Amino acid sequence: MPTASLGIDDEDRYAGFRLISWWDQQSLADAKVVVAGAGALGNEVLKNLALLGVGHVFVVDSGLIEASNLGRSPLFRRRHCGRSKAEVAAIQMRDMNPDVEVIACAGDVIGDVGLGVFHAADLVIACLDNREARLWVNRQCWKTKTPWIDGGIQEISGVVKVFVPPESACYECAMTEVDYRLINLRYSCPLLRERDLQLGKVPTTPTIAAIVGGWQTQEALKLIHNMPVITGQAMVYNGEANRFYKTRFERREGCLSHEVWSDPIAVPVSAEHDDADALFQSVDRCVSGGPVDRLVLDRDLVLSVGCARCGVQIPVLRSRQRVDLRSARCSRCGEPMVPEMTHCIKRGTPRSSERLSALGIPAYDIVRMAIADREIPVLLAGDEQTVWPSSSGND
Ligand SMILES: [Zn+2]
Ligand SMILES: [Zn+2]
Structure with missing residues (x-):
């Protein structure tokens, strides 16, 4: 059993760990x-x-x-x-x-x-x-x-x-x-x-x-x-x-998961509060070679669902994961609805005035902004306080 001579502080809840030679409580706290x-x-x-x-x-x-x-x-x-x-x-x-x-x-x-x-x-x-x-x-x-x-x-x-x-x-x-x-x-x-x-x-x-x-x-x-x-x-x-x-496991060359992104640029834009146009303008101020012409989505965005048999088309605007079960089947005939999906928001189109969250982008996301064939990762830093409150060090 440890004794006082080993420096055990009975008031320290981490005292037992500190006896481990490599233990660094501060690294855990950080x-x-x-x-x-x-x-x-x-x-x-x-x-x-x-x-x-x-x-x-x-x-x-x-x-x-x-x-x-x-x-x-x-x-x-x-x-x-x-x-x-x-x-x-x-x-x-x-x-x-x-x-x-x-x-x-x-x-x-x-x-x-x-x-x-x-x-x-x-x-x-x-x-x-x-x-x-x-x-x-x-x-x-x-x-x-x-x-x-x-x-x-x-x-x-x-x-x-x-x-x-x-x-x-x-x-x-x-x-x-x-x-x-x-x-x-x-x-x-x-x-x-x-x-x-x-x-x-x-x-x-x-x-x-x-x-x-x-x-x-x-x-x-x-x-x-x-x-x-x-x-x-x-x-x-x-x-x-x-x-x-x-x-x-054998590392598989050509595996689709191996894409590594460069460090994102941070813009003071929030997915919850700002629209895509505000994001375009904010990124223009940070990058050269612009203007940015499109936002590439990582989650398929369902624009509408349709039933060919009944000839109905219903607007949805929600990411595929969030489409509810009622929208997935035709309410008249029960057949599966066919979705119209996109993964790209072009600047100047009606959709670029939608809030980013309505386009299926979550808070504090890193989105890809495209200029011609170049893609720039952009962090929506306006959401930082809601997601990692102490990230900016002012907790
Ligand atoms: Zn892999
Ligand atoms: Zn139908």
Whole structure:
């Protein structure tokens, strides 16, 4: 047992950690970590981050707490049922450790988290339940060169994967034809996502969530301390046989995830408050060779949906992930609606007077602005205070 002669301060909640020779509590206090998913795994990871005193945590989850979550979610209580998982997790973490600043996003990691959040983060911990969201996180992390740690659990077994862009093999490098097919199956018709019918059906226990969530957090600790980590491999734990093995991924040249973006220029524009025209003007003031002529969207924007049989066309203006189920099928004949989509907003068109959020751009996103054949990454820094309140150092 440690004694007073080892310098233990009973009032210091981190005293036990400081005895570890390589431990640097200040690095943890300075760290910014994004946690995608606040289910069973996310609960374990978030609890660990709070205990460790990780200074800045951004948690995103679109789900609401249900009684069936309570068996494997140590942060949730029965009184929380019906409330946002991300928001309740944040409240519980602040209660566990007031040193930790937690930002909750009760939204979807694909539709509602701007690329600037990934760019500002030291690392991302994914506690997700589907391939589509993992693939999205992988691509966002590669664009911004942000390390990420994937975790998965089923019954009493689990897997952890650490990816450090741009050199390591990535999540997509290891994807098979079957994986791609399963992602596309989620869109059984152009807009109708089957996702909501399948969510949360993987059987798991709080024990494996604790093991894998602990393991993911421990890899995060190593990354924060610049210690060596095993990257581009699946580290698999079989809980029934107590077997552990690793599978190395082959880095696939031509993999679509390997695009790395240059550092963005920051403009004082907000996705929530400003329109595309304001963005065009703001970027013109920062770059030479302009004017900027178009905004390239990373999320398909549905402009309208139509039914050929009934001859109806209904305006929508929403990103594909946000199209609700009612718009996906014709209200008259029940056939799948055919969407008209775009991923480009040209300057001077009626759509460039729309608010950026109406074009499916989330707060603090990094958007691509194009001049002729050149594309410039632009950070919507006007949203910084709503997303990472302490980013500008005036907390
Ligand atoms: Zn790859
Ligand atoms: Zn119809």
